[in-house]
Amino acid sequence: MQALVYTANEEMEFREEADATPLDAGETLVEIEAVGICGSDMHAYLGHDPRRVPPLILGHEAAGRVLDGPLSGKRVVLNPLITCGHCDHCLNGQQNLCAERDLIGMYRPGAFAQRISMPHRNLIEIPEGMDAALAALTEPAATAIHAVNLAERALARPISEARALVIGGGSVGLFAALTLAHRGVTRLTLADTNLLRRKSAEKTGVAEIINPIDHPAADSSFDLVIDAVGGKASRQASVASVVPGGVIMHIGLMDNNDGLDIRRITLQEITFIGTYTYTPVDLRNTLRHLHSGALGKLDWIDERPLAEGAKAFKQLNSGDCGAPKVILRP
Ligand SMILES: [Zn+2]
Ligand SMILES: [Zn+2]
Structure with missing residues (x-):
């Protein structure tokens, strides 16, 4: 089969690979x-992820x-997170x-290939006729929706009353903003340093869009801050921007250290929550949201053939691609 292979730092190669084969009984092609x-594929491409x-x-x-297998012929979204299915966390819906x-x-x-082998239980059927590119947004959108769900439980007041700041206008940040808007948040700001991405975000019409370099957000007026970047500067901005008693959701993982003003977090009772991916139920709910159009017109997707994937990685890395999400089609 043909596949886009990460071969070395900043090298992607579209080439012939051995066909996908089931690694286990209970898997299906x-x-x-x-x-x-x-963003995590980009992180790997730059050699910053020791796991990849x-x-x-x-x-x-x-x-x-x-x-x-049992779902033969059905169209599906992949739940890419493969878990044991029997530990306390799995049985508890976490x-x-x-x-x-x-x-x-x-x-x-x-x-990034023509075929993949997946456990049956990681396949979620998609509604008849749903566009595959739209369905492929389920995973990043579910990451944002899971984070907003956690934030909603931690806020002292209803989320619709919150003044919210989202840092980062990639797909997870943008989906966080769209989800907040869908839940009635009207005082919503999105910050991104990339001009092309700010332009894409502006088209959604749900948030005030700012360049954080021009607006050092140190006025501590946001009940909720969602950090979809996860770097030192965005963590610093998060702590400086949040109200006393407010909530910071940390989703991005650009780097791992620095930027947290622990003194302010402590003295102002700020809730700092880490969030990772989604549960299978989050994925199902997200798929329904995408299909129903609840998150608005998602016309900011950039679709390309998988064969041209290497070029897309180069452009994303150099900041020459303003689309919050590039979708590749094998
Ligand atoms: Zn488990
Ligand atoms: Zn991802």
């Missing part, structure tokens, strides 16, 4: 129709058609915290 490029060792097929935001969790495109091949 899926023909990929659409697969998104994630080349040569490796990356990609985990995928939709396609099942080729065999599969994202399973100690044995594995993501496709990390220790096993990902979805």
